[in-house]
Amino acid sequence: MYLTETEKALAQGQGGEAVRAALSILIEMGELFGAERLIPISQVHDDALLFIGPAIHEFVQKMVDLGGRVAVPTSLNPADYDLRNPEGLRVPPDKMADCRRLSQAHLDLGAAPTWTCTPYQTGFLPRFGQQIAWAESNATAFANSIIGARTNRYAGLLDVCAAIAGRAPLFGLHLTANRAARMLIRLDGFSREELTRDELYPLLGYVYGRLAGHTVAALEGLAGHNGDNDGLAGTIPIDSLKAFTAAAASSGSVGLFHLIGITPEAPDRAACFQGRKPAEERVITPADIDQARAELWTAQGDTVDLIALGCPHFSFMEFMALDRALGQRRVSENTACWVFTNRSVKAWLADSGLLDSLIGRGVAVFTDGCPLCYPHQEWGFSTAMTNSGKFATYGPAQTGHAIAIAGLAQCVESAVAGKIVLGGGRD
Ligand code: F3S
Numbered sequence: 158m159y160l161t162e163t164e165k166a167l168a169q170g171q172g173g174e175a176v177r178a179a180l181s182i183l184i185e186m187g188e189l190f191g192a193e194r195l196i197p198i199s200q201v202h203d204d205a206l207l208f209i210g211p212a213i214h215e216f217v218q219k220m221v222d223l224g225g226r227v228a229v230p231t232s233l234n235p236a237d238y239d240l241r242n243p244e245g246l247r248v249p250p251d252k253m254a255d256c257r258r259l260s261q262a263h264l265d266l267g268a269a270p271t272w273t274c275t276p277y278q279t280g281f282l283p284r285f286g287q288q289i290a291w292a293e294s295n296a297t298a299f300a301n302s303i304i305g306a307r308t309n310r311y312a313g314l315l316d317v318c319a320a321i322a323g324r325a326p327l328f329g330l331h332l333t334a335n336r337a338a339r340m341l342i343r344l345d346g347f348s349r350e351e352l353t354r355d356e357l358y359p360l361l362g363y364v365y366g367r368l369a370g371h372t373v374a375a376l377e378g379l380a381g382h383n384g385d386n387d388g389l390a391g392t393i394p395i396d397s398l399k400a401f402t403a404a405a406a407s408s409g410s411v412g413l414f415h416l417i418g419i420t421p422e423a424p425d426r427a428a429c430f431q432g433r434k435p436a437e438e439r440v441i442t443p444a445d446i447d448q449a450r451a452e453l454w455t456a457q458g459d460t461v462d463l464i465a466l467g468c469p470h471f472s473f474m475e476f477m478a479l480d481r482a483l484g485q486r487r488v489s490e491n492t493a494c495w496v497f498t499n500r501s502v503k504a505w506l507a508d509s510g511l512l513d514s515l516i517g518r519g520v521a522v523f524t525d526g527c528p529l530c531y532p533h534q535e536w537g538f539s540t541a542m543t544n545s546g547k548f549a550t551y552g553p554a555q556t557g558h559a560i561a562i563a564g565l566a567q568c569v570e571s572a573v574a575g576k577i578v579l580g581g582g583r584d
Contacts, residue, residue, distance in 0.1 A: 187326025404546025
């Protein structure tokens with residue numbers, strides 16, 4: 158790999174041992190992928206926060222001990238648990254100790270204590286065209302697709318190396334040619350009303366991810382290009398795009414997608430295909446959405462004991478929608494209603510008075526953590542209902558729950574009733 162004079166010096170240890178180690182890992186990884194050189198990056202989103210074993214802590218701590226510090230602004234993905242309210246989540250002390258020491262090691266590197274999978278909604282917002290190194294599948298796909306920044310789907314610890322080195326190998330989605338769509342996916346048969354429902358987007362993302370896999374694809378029809386509707390360009394809420402992105406990046410290895418007429422590298426079909434013709438064409442119909450819902454829906458009858466919201470982390474706007482849907486009613490005593498968010502949004506909720514109000518109506522608000530990682534053994538829930546395609550995709554394997562997936566309004570009705578309601582006949 159070509160290295161600049163500065164990089165050669167850093168690779169020989171002139172920037173310290175942590176930089177040398179980080180750079181050597183990035184160079185080796187880049188050579189595996191055929192990268193010709195490194196590029197400077199302007200941001201990192203670091204998701205090596207889940208304590209999957211002692212080695213992950215040892216690696217980060219080693220970098221700290223070698224004097225490592227992040228060279229660029231670095232945000233942190235959720236830790237395993239709520240660092241401020243582990244009691245509320247019934248986290249066993251030994252698990253909490255592991256979580257805290259891993260979290261502390263990342264802070265010691267100089268990363269910002271964002272503890273969120275939606276850094277793009279809390280101020281860590283890259284610009285169009287900026288080269289960044291983000292991990293966490295929903296965040297990388299959002300940065301690439303919705304913002305038009307450039308990152309690969311970095312894995313945990315490679316993100317740490319990129320943060321310390323301030324560089325990433327130039328390959329994959331950092332390169333313009335690799336950002337071209339190869340597959341065209343058309344929406345067919347959707348009414349405008351169907352396209353404006355929030356519950357469509359996680360399921361649409363799930364179907365899209367299954368079709369696209371690791372291929373960069375372009376979705377046509379949301380902006381009215383198929384003639385079935387008069388176009389939603391500019392009107393789709395950012396949280397619906399977030400829901401689509403997270404689901405697509407879970408059901409498929411999606412790092413970048415284009416929504417024709419909506420996302421910045423896809424003003425029209427020709428632009429996102431970079432002048433080429435689609436190598437493959439597929440269609441998504443309302444029947445595919447029904448099929449996806451049926452695949453994900455494993456709940457039996459109307460039993461539900463956990464309503465899980467905030468995967469990805471809930472935004473302030475989503476909390477406002479939750480408040481409206483709940484009205485003056487309370488969550489049933491038969492059902493927990495948990496919402497996961499970050500500290501910034503929770504602080505806004507507190508300042509606005511909404512936090513106390515929601516808690517008073519039976520909603521639990523957690524920060525820092527991830528709903529897939531709560532201590533399942535301590536709770537024993539059997540069935541979770543969610544509005545998240547990502548939670549629905551990973552939930553059964555990771556939490557052991559049966560899953561019901563629906564829109565936010567249906568989740569709230571179910572929370573109030575203490576059983577699944579408005580389930581669309583899937584009981
Ligand atoms: Fe975020 Fe955890 Fe969902 S990291 S996207 S809340 S699986």
